[in-house]
Amino acid sequence: MTLRIIAVGKKHESWVSEGIERYQERLKRPFQIEWVFLPHSSLTDAAARQDESGRILSRINANDYAVLLDEKGKIIDSPALSKLLLVPLETSRQVVVVIGGAYGVDNTVIDRANFVWSLSHLVFPHQLVRLMLAEQIYRAQEIAGGRPYHHE
Numbered sequence: 001m002t003l004r005i006i007a008v009g010k011k012h013e014s015w016v017s018e019g020i021e022r023y024q025e026r027l028k029r030p031f032q033i034e035w036v037f038l039p040h041s042s043l044t045d046a047a048a049r050q051d052e053s054g055r056i057l058s059r060i061n062a063n064d065y066a067v068l069l070d071e072k073g074k075i076i077d078s079p080a081l082s083k084l085l086l087v088p089l090e091t092s093r094q095v096v097v098v099i100g101g102a103y104g105v106d107n108t109v110i111d112r113a114n115f116v117w118s119l120s121h122l123v124f125p126h127q128l129v130r131l132m133l134a135e136q137i138y139r140a141q142e143i144a145g146g147r148p149y150h151h152e
Helices: 014-024 045-057 078-090 107-112 126-144
Strands: 003-008 033-038 065-074 095-099 115-117
Touching: 003 045, 003 126, 014 126, 033 045, 045 107, 065 078, 065 107, 078 095, 078 115, 078 126, 095 126
Parallel strands: 003 033, 003 095, 065 095, 065 115
Antiparallel strands: none
């Protein structure tokens, strides 16, 4: 089983791909990443949120543990993220991390999420979020394994 990341938007830009690949090469099951890219909606505002949210939900199964990245979510530290990801993985639940589009997601995705996570009170470009997420998943793996990558 791998972590599935659903991201609305284009595939990684080259400057992001290199960084993501650096961390992905180091990942081992169950922390390996599978990327699913959904194209941006041709609509705007609420209509785009609804369109993209419907397509996101169609990729999440009933038993999946869904983590939504959202600026209004809860801010946690890296050890807490490691535990958050490890618990469902140890019970053989698929973990799905969702990165919504430019207009965010609607309440159907928020309500479906098992956890709504904020990287920061700041807003970041989606490409940068992908890189940060890959690094944090690698860090979570290293924390779970008791390795010295993360320093308290």
